Amino acid sequence: MKQVNLIPMSMREKIVQRRRLRSWGLYLSLYAACLALAGVAIRIGLLTGESNVSRQIEDEQTKMKLVQNEYIRDKALVADLRRQIDAANATGRHPNWGLLLDLVSQGLNDQTVLDGVELIRTRIEPAKVTPAKGSEATAKKPPAAARTEFTLALRGRSQSVEAMGHMLVELEKCNVFRQVKLGDNRRVDSTTESVIEFQVTCILDSTEPSPSTGEPK
Amino acid sequence: MKFPSYVGLDLAGRTLGMAQLSRNGNKFTVIEAAMVPKRDREAGLSAGDAQRVRELMANRRFAGDRIVATVPIDLQLLGSFEIPPPESGAPIGDITRAELAREAKVPENEIESDWWQLPATGKHGDATRAIVVGLAHDHGRALVNTLVEQGFEPVALDVRGLAILRACGHLLEGNGRVSTFVEIGDYSTLTCVCLNNTIVYYRRVDEGLETVIQDVMREMNVDAAVAEAMLESANTASDEMPAQVRDLNVLINTRLGQLAQTVRAAIAYASHRYPHAEIGNILVFGTGADALDVVPTFNEIIGVSLRRITLGDVCGDTSHPLHSKASLIPAAGLAMYGVAA
Numbered sequence: 267m268k269q270v271n272l273i274p275m276s277m278r279e280k281i282v283q284r285r286r287l288r289s290w291g292l293y294l295s296l297y298a299a300c301l302a303l304a305g306v307a308i309r310i311g312l313l314t315g316e317s318n319v320s321r322q323i324e325d326e327q328t329k330m331k332l333v334q335n336e337y338i339r340d341k342a343l344v345a346d347l348r349r350q351i352d353a354a355n356a357t358g359r360h361p362n363w364g365l366l367l368d369l370v371s372q373g374l375n376d377q378t379v380l381d382g383v384e385l386i387r388t389r390i391e392p393a394k395v396t397p398a399k400g401s402e403a404t405a406k407k408p409p410a411a412a413r414t415e416f417t418l419a420l421r422g423r424s425q426s427v428e429a430m431g432h433m434l435v436e437l438e439k440c441n442v443f444r445q446v447k448l449g450d451n452r453r454v455d456s457t458t459e460s461v462i463e464f465q466v467t468c469i470l471d472s473t474e475p476s477p478s479t480g481e482p483k
Numbered sequence: 484m485k486f487p488s489y490v491g492l493d494l495a496g497r498t499l500g501m502a503q504l505s506r507n508g509n510k511f512t513v514i515e516a517a518m519v520p521k522r523d524r525e526a527g528l529s530a531g532d533a534q535r536v537r538e539l540m541a542n543r544r545f546a547g548d549r550i551v552a553t554v555p556i557d558l559q560l561l562g563s564f565e566i567p568p569p570e571s572g573a574p575i576g577d578i579t580r581a582e583l584a585r586e587a588k589v590p591e592n593e594i595e596s597d598w599w600q601l602p603a604t605g606k607h608g609d610a611t612r613a614i615v616v617g618l619a620h621d622h623g624r625a626l627v628n629t630l631v632e633q634g635f636e637p638v639a640l641d642v643r644g645l646a647i648l649r650a651c652g653h654l655l656e657g658n659g660r661v662s663t664f665v666e667i668g669d670y671s672t673l674t675c676v677c678l679n680n681t682i683v684y685y686r687r688v689d690e691g692l693e694t695v696i697q698d699v700m701r702e703m704n705v706d707a708a709v710a711e712a713m714l715e716s717a718n719t720a721s722d723e724m725p726a727q728v729r730d731l732n733v734l735i736n737t738r739l740g741q742l743a744q745t746v747r748a749a750i751a752y753a754s755h756r757y758p759h760a761e762i763g764n765i766l767v768f769g770t771g772a773d774a775l776d777v778v779p780t781f782n783e784i785i786g787v788s789l790r791r792i793t794l795g796d797v798c799g800d801t802s803h804p805l806h807s808k809a810s811l812i813p814a815a816g817l818a819m820y821g822v823a824a
Binding site for chain 1: 554595596597599616617618620623624627631636637638639640641642645648649652680681820821
C-alpha cells in the first residue's frame with residue numbers, strides 16, 4: 267500500500283538528526299547512569315573491603331596486644347619465679363650455718379670466748395687415677411666429681427688450758443666435724459689477767475648437705 | 484509484547500481526532516483514541532490546539548510523542564497527470580513534482596510531492612497516469628514546527644485519502660471491483676474510488692456537516708447549537724414527527740442527496756475509466772456519518788450497497804469507548820502508518 271510523507275526533506279533530515287541526538291543523549295545518560303551505579307557499587311565494595319581489612323588489622327592488633335600483655339605477664343612471672351629460685355638457691359641450698367655456730371657455742375664454757383669464727387670453703391679436685399689394663403670394673407666407673415670441703419676456723423681466748431681442752435673435747439663430741447685440730451696457741455699476759463689465745467680448725471664432714479633441709483649431715 | 488503505533492492526528496474539521504493502536508495479528512487494538520474540539524478554525528494546526536493535544540496526550544494513555552498527521556485538506560495539492568512508463572527509467576518523481584508545481588503555480592523546488600501510478604485501464608492506447616499529491620514547503624514547515632514546539636516528533640505528514648485507505652482497505656471489495664469510500668466531514672466531503680487497493684479517483688467537495696448545519700440555521704432561523712440539537716433529534720424522529728421536524732428531514736435529505744450525487748458521479752467516472760471493473764461496495768464515515776443518518780439517502784440515490792463504518796470496524800476492536808465513532812477512521816489510518824501491511 268502506498269505510503270507518502272510530505273514533510274519537506276530538509277526538515278525530515280533535521281527531525282532524524284534531532285531524534286538521533288535525543289537517542290544518543292538518552293543512551294549516554296543511561297550509560298553515565300550505569301557507570302555511576304557501577305562506580306558507586308565498586309566504591310561500596312571497596313569501602314566494605316577496606317573496613318574488613320581495617321577490622322582484621324584491628325583484630326590482629328588486639329591479638330598482638332593480648333599476646334604482648336601475656337608475654338609481659340609471663341616475663342614478670344618468669345622473673346618472679348627466677349627470683350624465687352635464686353632466693354631458694356641462696357637460702358635453701360646453703361647449709362644452715364647458724365646451727366653449726368649454735369653447736370660451737372654449746373661447746374664453750376664460761377672461761378673460753380671466741381674472737382673470730384671463719385668458715386673456709388675449699389674445692390678439692392678428685393685425684394687422677396690411671397686404670398689398670400684389663401680392669402673392666404675400673405673402666406666402667408664414672409669419673410669422681412669434685413667435692414667441697416668446709417673448714418671452720420675458730421679464734422679465741424681461754425683462761426686456762428683445761429678450759430681450752432674442754433672446749434676441744436666438746437667440739438669433738440658433737441660429731442659434726444671430721445677433724446678438730448688445735449692450731450697456734452699462746453699465753454698472753456696483761457696487767458689484769460693471763461689468757462691463752464688459740465686457733466682451732468674444725469674440718470666438717472665432706473658429705474654434701476641435703477638440699478631439702480639445707481642442713482649439713 | 485505489543486508495541487504502540489505512532490499517534491495518528493487528524494487535523495481536518497472542527498474536531499482533532501487522535502488514535503493510537505497496537506497490531507495484534509490481522510487486527511488492531513485501540514490503545515487510546517480521543518477527539519478534541521478545535522478552537523481555531525484555521526487550516527492546519529494552531530499553537531493553541533497543538534498545546535491542547537499535548538495536554539490531552541499527557542493525561543490519557545497515549546504512549547510516546549511520535550506523530551503522524553494528515554496534510555490539511557485545504558493545503559494539499561492534488562493532480563492527475565500522464566507519466567512515462569516507470570520501466571522507462573524516467574525521473575517520474577521530478578516530472579510529477581514539476582507538473583504539480585506548474586498546475587498549483589508554486590516554484591518547483593518549494594513543494595514536497597509524491598505520486599502513485601493508476602492501474603491500467605485496459606483500453607488500447609491509453610497513457611500511463613498517476614495521481615500526484617503535494618504540499619508547499621512553507622505549509623509543511625509551519626505544521627512541523629508547530630508540532631515540534633510542543634515537544635512532538637512528527638514522523639510523517641500523510642495524505643488523507645491514503646490514510647483512510649490504509650484503515651479501511653480490508654473492508655473494500657477488491658478483486659477487480661471499483662469500491663468507494665466516502666468521508667462526510669465537517670467542511671467537505673471526500674470521495675475516493677479504489678481499484679485493487681489503489682485510489683484511482685479522488686474527489687473533494689466543500690460540503691459537509693457544517694453545510695447542513697448552515698442550511699438548518701438559515702431555513703429554520705436558529706443558531707448553530709440549536710441547529711446541531713435539531714440534527715440529533717431528526718435522527719431519532721419517528722413517523723409521528725411534527726411538521727417542523729419533517730421539514731428538517733427534507734432539508735437534510737436534500738443536502739445529503741446532493742452529496743450522494745457527487746459520489747455517484749465519482750463512481751460513474753471510475754466505471755467509465757475502468758469499464759471492465761464491477762461496482763463494489765461503498766463505505767461511508769466521518770463526522771457527518773456520526774451526526775446524520777446518511778445511509779438511506781445514499782442508498783436510494785446511488786443504488787449501491789452502502790455501509791457506515793466505525794473505528795471498531797476498521798480495527799476489529801470494540802473495547803474502546805469511542806469504537807462506534809465513524810469520524811476517527813482517518814486518525815486510525817494515520818496510526819497505522821508504517822504498521823499496516
